Amino acid sequence: MTQRFDARVQTEPFDFGVEYDEFLKGDRAAGAVASFVGRVRERNLDEPIKTLELEHYPGMTEKVMQEVLLEAHDRWPLMGARVIHRIGKLEPGENIVLVLTASAHRHAALDACSFIMDHLKTKATFWKKEATPEGERWVKGRDSDAQAQARWHESDTDHKANKS
């Protein structure tokens, strides 16, 4: 695999198998691939979900996603990383987001995959609106997502503190 770090936003569904094969085409060096798929849940905050509608900020979203991939590339010896994020109206059971990371060994692939998701959650400019039987509501950002993102940077501070 030539090194590749690509991010895209689309309304169409993605096919995990097709993406996986294409991502790894010709590769013989990556001994580890990690993946994450985020899906629409049929319940959220104790209410049934009819549909989940996603919107984004065209231009900025793709830029931020690419920056997150390159930040992961700086931290781990990755051969590639891919993110696909869907927008539009989705139903429970549909896929929302796919992250693939490839490295020689598993820890780099798994950690980078987790890092990318934690940063997409808090930095990529997407917004979700749920339709429930009670009506529509915008999803609120969660503190737990901010904490999940912050934990990667707490260790940065520790490293710096230890070095100095």
Next chain:
Amino acid sequence: MSIRVLYFGELREHIGTQQDELPWLGQPDQAFTVQDLIAELTSRAGHYAEVLTSDSPLKVAVNQNMANLMTPIPDHAEVALFRPVTGG
């Protein structure tokens, strides 16, 4: 001498428009900041004041980079206002 202001998600719905064109109000010796823009919008008729001064957190990007109240807005900038992101 103008800027474009974009609104996304809940904010767009509450303000009732996707974008506004505004004059750029900088001076040679004084920056036009995000805070100045919000003050300008808040003085408008409609739902601007109610939405922009609510307790819900307000996020800002200037030319597609995250910004804060003190960030200067250059002429011809694209400014975006929105609530915290919820992708993934």
